Amino acid sequence: MTEIIDKIALASDVFLMRLKEPLIAAKRRAGQFVILRLSEKGERIPLTIVDSDPNIGTITIVFQVVGKTTSLLSSMKVGDHITDVVGPLGRPTEIEEFGSVVIIGGGIGIAVAYPIAKAMKQSGNTVISILGARSANLLILEQEVRAVADEVIVTTDDGSLGVKGFVTDSLKRLLDSRKIDLVVAIGPVPMMKAVSEMTRPYSVKTIVSLNPIMVDGTGMCGACRVMVEGRIKFACVDGPEFNGHDVDFKDLAMRLTAYRELEKTALAMYRGRH
Amino acid sequence: MGNDLRKKRPAVPRTPMLERRPEERVKDFGEVPLGYSPEEVKLEAVRCLGCKNKPCKSGCPVGIDCAGFVKRVSEGDFTGAIKLVKEKNILPAVTGRVCPQTEQCEGSCILGKKGDPLGIGFIERFVADWEREHGEVLPDKAPATSRSVGVVGSGPSGLTVAADMILLGHEVTIYEALHEAGGVLIYGIPEFRLPKDIVAAQINSLRRLGVVIKVNQVIGSTLTIDELLTIHDVVFIGVGAGAPAFMGISGENLIGVFSANEYLTRSNLMRAYRFPEWDTPMNPGKRVAVIGGGNVAMDAARTALRLGAEEVSIIYRRSREEMPARAEEIRHAGEEGIVMRLLKAPRQILADSSGHVAGIELLDMVLADADASGRRRPIPKEGTEHILEADTVIVAIGGHPNPTIARTTPGLDVDSRGYLVVDRQTMATSKARVYAGGDIAGWGANVIKAMGDGRIAAGAMQELLTR
Numbered sequence: 148m149t150e151i152i153d154k155i156a157l158a159s160d161v162f163l164m165r166l167k168e169p170l171i172a173a174k175r176r177a178g179q180f181v182i183l184r185l186s187e188k189g190e191r192i193p194l195t196i197v198d199s200d201p202n203i204g205t206i207t208i209v210f211q212v213v214g215k216t217t218s219l220l221s222s223m224k225v226g227d228h229i230t231d232v233v234g235p236l237g238r239p240t241e242i243e244e245f246g247s248v249v250i251i252g253g254g255i256g257i258a259v260a261y262p263i264a265k266a267m268k269q270s271g272n273t274v275i276s277i278l279g280a281r282s283a284n285l286l287i288l289e290q291e292v293r294a295v296a297d298e299v300i301v302t303t304d305d306g307s308l309g310v311k312g313f314v315t316d317s318l319k320r321l322l323d324s325r326k327i328d329l330v331v332a333i334g335p336v337p338m339m340k341a342v343s344e345m346t347r348p349y350s351v352k353t354i355v356s357l358n359p360i361m362v363d364g365t366g367m368c369g370a371c372r373v374m375v376e377g378r379i380k381f382a383c384v385d386g387p388e389f390n391g392h393d394v395d396f397k398d399l400a401m402r403l404t405a406y407r408e409l410e411k412t413a414l415a416m417y418r419g420r421h
Numbered sequence: 422m423g424n425d426l427r428k429k430r431p432a433v434p435r436t437p438m439l440e441r442r443p444e445e446r447v448k449d450f451g452e453v454p455l456g457y458s459p460e461e462v463k464l465e466a467v468r469c470l471g472c473k474n475k476p477c478k479s480g481c482p483v484g485i486d487c488a489g490f491v492k493r494v495s496e497g498d499f500t501g502a503i504k505l506v507k508e509k510n511i512l513p514a515v516t517g518r519v520c521p522q523t524e525q526c527e528g529s530c531i532l533g534k535k536g537d538p539l540g541i542g543f544i545e546r547f548v549a550d551w552e553r554e555h556g557e558v559l560p561d562k563a564p565a566t567s568r569s570v571g572v573v574g575s576g577p578s579g580l581t582v583a584a585d586m587i588l589l590g591h592e593v594t595i596y597e598a599l600h601e602a603g604g605v606l607i608y609g610i611p612e613f614r615l616p617k618d619i620v621a622a623q624i625n626s627l628r629r630l631g632v633v634i635k636v637n638q639v640i641g642s643t644l645t646i647d648e649l650l651t652i653h654d655v656v657f658i659g660v661g662a663g664a665p666a667f668m669g670i671s672g673e674n675l676i677g678v679f680s681a682n683e684y685l686t687r688s689n690l691m692r693a694y695r696f697p698e699w700d701t702p703m704n705p706g707k708r709v710a711v712i713g714g715g716n717v718a719m720d721a722a723r724t725a726l727r728l729g730a731e732e733v734s735i736i737y738r739r740s741r742e743e744m745p746a747r748a749e750e751i752r753h754a755g756e757e758g759i760v761m762r763l764l765k766a767p768r769q770i771l772a773d774s775s776g777h778v779a780g781i782e783l784l785d786m787v788l789a790d791a792d793a794s795g796r797r798r799p800i801p802k803e804g805t806e807h808i809l810e811a812d813t814v815i816v817a818i819g820g821h822p823n824p825t826i827a828r829t830t831p832g833l834d835v836d837s838r839g840y841l842v843v844d845r846q847t848m849a850t851s852k853a854r855v856y857a858g859g860d861i862a863g864w865g866a867n868v869i870k871a872m873g874d875g876r877i878a879a880g881a882m883q884e885l886l887t888r
């Protein structure tokens with residue numbers, strides 16, 4: 148049982164929670180995630196560890212409400228307990244001194260991008276961050292990212308904040324104007340695909356963090372398999388980060404639709420009761 | 422009456438165990454064989470010849486004195502019988518149900534030369550169930566020693582080490598990655614073959630003896646083996662070899678293709694068959710093709726049937742004789758209407774326009790003469806490609822070790838395929854104070870062998886702790 152220590156609404160349908168998990172807080176590194184299950188009959192869902200405080204033994208998660216489990220989690224309060232939390236899972240981000248690193252977060256992907264930006268900065272990189280959202284009120288963690296990045300570019304699809312347009316437009320300007328050593332892109336699959344396609348002709352190494360459907364998260368079921376360099380990889384133990392130039396995004400996008408109808412059923416039934 | 426039976430011995434067939442009718446049992450997850458009554462078990466037990474050289478005992482990987490416990494059963498001494506079995510095997514209710522008896526104890530039974538071998542598994546199951554229903558015979562625990570044992574993984578090998586070490590008076594903590602203890606017995610083998618209550622009862626009795634079970638702990642990550650060695654005097658690794666293999670053919674990532682582990686985990690561990698009451702979703706499929714010929718393939722196929730599939734096939738590239746599954750499972754699957762498509766291998770999986778499985782292309786095989794390993798190798802017959810319509814494909818072709826522990830444990834040697842290297846006499850790994858057994862130690866993947874490893878390791882650990 149894991150206690151919820153803190154809960155903050157970051158945007159509409161996006162919440163931040165701090166959970167009491169001393170062992171995980173002591174161990175986690177940027178790029179890793181936890182799997183949690185809210186009740187005995189609950190599904191296991193993966194969420195990135197956005198931050199941790201080893202001194203008080205807490206980890207931070209940020210989640211968007213998209214289906215039944217995240218809806219239920221959003222209804223839980225400070226002091227409530229989560230049945231199971233396991234982690235840290237996945238391989239940590241490879242953090243080195245690369246030079247100039249562009250870190251792109253789109254939508255909820257900013258939650259996954261933030262810890263990487265923080266770790267990259269701590270290892271002496273120059274960090275330029277591009278944060279994309281559909282609209283100003285959906286942008287999350289802007290202040291946190293500003294606190295660790297050397298430069299922050301905000302883009303919104305509707306122009307309600309920052310630059311109007313997609314993150315790739317801003318990325319193109321950066322690639323054309325200066326030397327970039329590494330790009331990290333996390334967000335919706337089409338965005339990660341577009342970024343990877345854009346950096347390919349520039350030969351700039353590009354890391355993406357994949358979010359396939361997971362069950363156990365320990366390498367036992369193969370639900371999270373993704374195609375990288377034409378070979379099957381398990382995102383939970385071999386990833387979740389991979390070289391974007393090697394990833395088969397079409398395969399990933401297709402596999403993410405596997406349970407769409409059943410997920411709708413579960414959410415409709417949940418909403419019907421609440 | 423016993424004497425009459427004995428004269429006609431070889432002609433007396435095995436006492437059948439009542440089973441639920443196929444039409445009825447495929448509608449739910451209830452167990453298939455219903456168990457013996459006390460009268461039936463005695464009737465079966467008296468068939469034993471009490472052979473002097475005990476071939477049955479040599480056939481059992483842990484050397485259970487079959488003739489001995491069967492004799493007690495025939496005398497009505499069920500308590501004596503279960504005590505004798507449990508000297509070697511802490512999970513008889515499990516092994517009685519899932520051991521490949523026809524290759525082990527029963528495969529060596531003299532009665533099998535002329536007729537049916539003795540139903541050792543059935544009798545073992547009876548005494549274990551009898552004990553569970555009549556109050557467990559809890560063994561005596563040695564005085565506390567203040568020595569501490571860490572066990573990684575809660576499958577049969579880990580449970581055996583935990584049981585042996587707690588009885589020797591040590592403190593024992595089991596670390597399990599999933600949210601429920603039991604290993605394959607919980608997430609793999611389905612309820613209709615091994616009721617979850619039985620595994621839960623065993624785990625509860627370990628808890629009552631004082632074993633601490635910590636779930637949600639991925640060793641190699643949450644804590645490393647080196648950290649466990651600072652908490653415990655010795656550590657046993659029994660993490661299984663659960664990473665599923667895929668075939669590497671085109672179409673394997675289509676929606677509707679599962680590893681058997683995913684299919685069975687969704688159904689067993691996550692109770693997807695009770696969606697949406699339980700949250701985990703599953704599209705079990707209507708026309709299901711299962712690839713493989715082992716227990717895992719049979720379990721996946723029979724699970725699919727119970728989840729509502731209309732047509733389930735098993736695709737196996739050798740013939741029925743080579744199928745590694747237990748004989749009883751192959752028979753049950755056949756009775757339930759599962760179609761065995763033998764001597765066929767998949768070439769590719771075909772998609773519909775939305776990325777769902779639409780069918781599977783198969784190729785006929787012929788068997789070549791036995792090779793050095795004694796197995797007949799299947800070779801494809803060119804030009805025999807044909808398509809089987811399907812909406813779901815389940816890949817059940819085995820697994821390999823998960824790299825998490827090896828990656829994070831300096832000094833722990835693995836072989837070229839990732840299995841931990843152990844000394845078979847002691848189950849010691851290359852790392853001091855660390856032992857391993859079961860599937861991760863790479864020797865014949867089955868429940869009783871995993872428990873046998875656990876027993877050997879516990880003996881060697883005890884020697885180390887009392888040296």
Ligand SMILES: Cc1cc2nc3c(=O)[nH]c(=O)nc-3n(C[C@H](O)[C@H](O)[C@H](O)COP(=O)(O)OP(=O)(O)OC[C@H]3O[C@@H](n4cnc5c(N)ncnc54)[C@H](O)[C@@H]3O)c2cc1C
Nearest residue numbers: 192193194195209210211214215216217358359360361410
């Ligand atoms: C490594 C990893 C890290 C992630 N980190 C975050 C995070 O920090 N914050 C966040 O909000 N989300 C994160 N996700 C996605 C998150 O796991 C899903 O949003 C969540 O599982 C949805 O559960 P649900 O029951 O609410 O919705 P569902 O009804 O199950 O699904 C709604 C939608 O979410 C997608 N989805 C469903 N199950 C999963 C799953 N197990 N994994 C991924 N996507 C799924 C489906 O495509 C579906 O369209 C991460 C996913 C992965 C794999």
Ligand SMILES: Cc1cc2nc3c(=O)[nH]c(=O)nc-3n(C[C@H](O)[C@H](O)[C@H](O)COP(=O)(O)OP(=O)(O)OC[C@H]3O[C@@H](n4cnc5c(N)ncnc54)[C@H](O)[C@@H]3O)c2cc1C
Nearest residue numbers: 574576578598604605609640660661716859860866867868
């Ligand atoms: C579907 C299926 C059917 C089978 N049918 C039969 C049968 O009929 N008869 C038979 O004899 N055998 C059968 N087997 C094989 C048998 O189940 C295995 O050989 C046996 O369970 C192996 O035991 P084990 O102790 O090695 O561990 P396992 O049972 O594999 O359990 C290992 C445990 O360790 C946990 N773990 C893994 N990694 C970590 C980690 N890093 N940290 C913490 N915990 C970890 C796992 O979650 C798991 O719970 C079957 C297997 C399957 C999959």
Ligand code: SF4
Nearest residue numbers: 481485516520525526
């Ligand atoms: S443990 Fe298995 S092999 Fe040994 S006697 Fe029992 S059923 Fe037979």
Ligand code: SF4
Nearest residue numbers: 469470472477530531
């Ligand atoms: S070999 Fe068969 S008949 Fe002989 S003692 Fe063993 S179980 Fe009895």
Ligand code: FES
Nearest residue numbers: 364366368369383
């Ligand atoms: S989630 Fe099961 S193997 Fe990755």
